[in-house]
Amino acid sequence: MIDLKNINKTFQVGNTRVDALKNVNIHVKKGEIFGVIGFSGAGKSTLLRMINLLEKPTSGEININGKNLLTLNEKGLRSVRKKIGIIFQQFNLLSSYNVFDNVAEILRMNHVPKKGIQRKVEELLTLVGLEDKVNQYPAQLSGGQKQRVGIARALAMDPEILLCDEATSALDPQTTDSILELLLDINKKLGLTIVLITHEMEVIKKTCDRVAVMEKGEVIEQGTVLDIFSNPQQGTTKKFLKNLYDDTITKEMVAKLKTFDHSYILRLAFRGDAALDPVLNVVSSRYSVTTNIVHGSITYLKGNPLGILVVHISGDYEKVKQAITYLSNTVYHAKISLKIDPKTEEVLTL
Ligand SMILES: Nc1ncnc2c1ncn2[C@@H]1O[C@H](COP(=O)(O)OP(=O)(O)OP(=O)(O)O)[C@@H](O)[C@H]1O
Numbered sequence: 240m241i242d243l244k245n246i247n248k249t250f251q252v253g254n255t256r257v258d259a260l261k262n263v264n265i266h267v268k269k270g271e272i273f274g275v276i277g278f279s280g281a282g283k284s285t286l287l288r289m290i291n292l293l294e295k296p297t298s299g300e301i302n303i304n305g306k307n308l309l310t311l312n313e314k315g316l317r318s319v320r321k322k323i324g325i326i327f328q329q330f331n332l333l334s335s336y337n338v339f340d341n342v343a344e345i346l347r348m349n350h351v352p353k354k355g356i357q358r359k360v361e362e363l364l365t366l367v368g369l370e371d372k373v374n375q376y377p378a379q380l381s382g383g384q385k386q387r388v389g390i391a392r393a394l395a396m397d398p399e400i401l402l403c404d405e406a407t408s409a410l411d412p413q414t415t416d417s418i419l420e421l422l423l424d425i426n427k428k429l430g431l432t433i434v435l436i437t438h439e440m441e442v443i444k445k446t447c448d449r450v451a452v453m454e455k456g457e458v459i460e461q462g463t464v465l466d467i468f469s470n471p472q473q474g475t476t477k478k479f480l481k482n483l484y485d486d487t488i489t490k491e492m493v494a495k496l497k498t499f500d501h502s503y504i505l506r507l508a509f510r511g512d513a514a515l516d517p518v519l520n521v522v523s524s525r526y527s528v529t530t531n532i533v534h535g536s537i538t539y540l541k542g543n544p545l546g547i548l549v550v551h552i553s554g555d556y557e558k559v560k561q562a563i564t565y566l567s568n569t570v571y572h573a574k575i576s577l578k579i580d581p582k583t584e585e586v587l588t589l
């Protein structure tokens with residue numbers, strides 16, 4: 240549906256050159272919620288603005304539904320843009336218009352016949368849960384309500400794609416949740432494809448199917464939210480995940496582990512119902528090894544449980560090896576993250 244190929248974007252400010260995007264490749268499938276996460280200045284907004292060509296790439300290709308946006312004339316581009324809604328952190332409402340007119344304005348601008356406007360605005364305001372705020376002005380609304388108006392405006396022209404630029408960053412956690420619920424609801428009800436950028440893993444975790452992690456203009460890692468959460472590869476991804484679960488192995492732990500023979504630290508990820516299985520009990524009794532939980536947590540990804548366990552496993556060398564093989568075949572993802580050589584006491588981080 241959305242295909243960004245080898246996108247580069249360079250800004251020249253005076254004598255300084257900023258490479259805001261470097262060889263970015265992203266493919267968003269129809270109907271999915273795709274998240275982009277990164278620290279401030281990573282290039283997220285620039286990337287989002289490429290999708291409706293508010294910002295032109297220095298090089299690269301942008302395809303939407305198979306149409307190469309860079310080859311379209313003004314008229315062609317306008318018709319593609321009509322099908323792309325966008326919402327912002329600052330809501331971008333018209334302060335002198337009431338809620339009704341804020342939404343109706345989008346329809347008028349797009350020359351929707353007058354008699355259809357009343358019904359369409361009512362339908363949109365019901366969808367976002369603001370049917371009783373029709374005559375209020377933005378200054379009389381809470382942040383969450385303002386963002387609901389922003390969403391109604393973005394949906395006015397029945398878009399196929401909704402772009403969200405930090406749409407919940409100005410909101411408190413509870414209001415954030417209600418807006419994310421609304422996004423999930425319209426994604427399902429309208430089959431809308433959503434691209435959402437954020438600096439909060441919490442937002443990705445609750446809404447997204449797949450995610451790309453950006454750093455200094457580059458996509459450093461991307462995949463399903465399940466895979467990225469189960470087995471993050473890059474330091475920045477791990478930093479973002481630390482707010483949700485902290486599985487750092489401390490120096491004190493390592494010192495203690497040196498006193499065991501054949502010590503291994505394993506990081507195990509369990510998905511779905513298996514997150515609740517007593518797999519460690521099975522391993523200890525079947526292979527006569529000792530297991531100790533160093534860290535344990537259950538995270539819910541779009542409501543589906545993902546269990547993360549960091550486990551210390553020790554005992555007879557052959558038995559430990561067999562237990563690790565068993566675990567690798569049983570759980571969703573298993574990785575040895577630390578091994579201690581009993582002879583040299585050397586710590587090998589794998
Ligand atoms: N119009 C512009 N002119 C010059 N430099 C720009 C322009 N827009 C963005 N940049 C630069 O490009 C880089 C990426 O900016 P961008 O706004 O995409 O980051 P971001 O990931 O959205 O950050 P934030 O989380 O703070 O919104 C930054 O270094 C920024 O200063």
Ligand SMILES: [Mg+2]
Nearest residue numbers: 283284285404
């Ligand atoms: Mg931004």
